[in-house]
Amino acid sequence: xxxxxxxxxxxxxxxxxxxxxxxxxxxxxxxxxxxxxxxxxxxxxxxxxxxxxxxxxxxxxxxxxxxxxxxxxxxxxxxxxxxxxxxxxxxxxxxxxxxxxxxxxxxxxxxxxxxxxxxxxxxxxxxxxxxxxxxxxxxxxxxxxxxxxxxxxxxxxxxxxxxxxxxxxxxxxxxxxxxxxxxxxxxxxxxxx
Numbered sequence: 001x002x003x004x005x006x007x008x009x010x011x012x013x014x015x016x017x018x019x020x021x022x023x024x025x026x027x028x029x030x031x032x033x034x035x036x037x038x039x040x041x042x043x044x045x046x047x048x049x050x051x052x053x054x055x056x057x058x059x060x061x062x063x064x065x066x067x068x069x070x071x072x073x074x075x076x077x078x079x080x081x082x083x084x085x086x087x088x089x090x091x092x093x094x095x096x097x098x099x100x101x102x103x104x105x106x107x108x109x110x111x112x113x114x115x116x117x118x119x120x121x122x123x124x125x126x127x128x129x130x131x132x133x134x135x136x137x138x139x140x141x142x143x144x145x146x147x148x149x150x151x152x153x154x155x156x157x158x159x160x161x162x163x164x165x166x167x168x169x170x171x172x173x174x175x176x177x178x179x180x181x182x183x184x185x186x187x188x189x190x191x192x193x
């Protein structure tokens with residue numbers, strides 16, 4: 001019974017203790033905080049100063065591939081013209097449930113529409129909008145793509161976008177319940193000793 005109590009206490013304490021450490025993870029592999037796709041210029045004006053740049057995102061969804069370890073905001077820029085029909089694609093592995101929001105806007109003097117494909121879903125966008133909260137994804141690996149070649153606008157458009165993935169906290173009741181069960185197990189093991 002004592003081992004059960006220790007296991008329950010550890011199940012509550014370890015995620016709480018490591019939450020601050022996870023947010024300091026480096027960009028390569030595991031990421032949190034702000035990341036900017038190093039694509040067409042100008043860079044996304046929404047990105048805070050000093051935001052780290054990642055390689056240009058590919059037309060497919062397998063490169064780059066990130067593992068999220070905390071709230072993450074990804075900024076990008078995409079161009080659709082007659083000779084440069086680009087998409088921005090990537091894959092994210094989520095370590096727990098995240099709320100996904102998408103925002104987009106045209107560059108000055110440009111039109112911008114297309115599709116945001118996320119985790120097997122499609123969100124069509126046009127003009128200026130967002131942030132649009134699209135839903136919650138559980139732990140797992142998902143593909144994402146901003147496709148400016150979709151839509152009805154002529155093929156001369158420049159725009160920028162952002163995806164915000166926010167950790168969905170455990171319900172307060174679940175944390176309290178686990179803490180209470182751990183406390184009861186510890187109390188019971190002391191009483192029987």
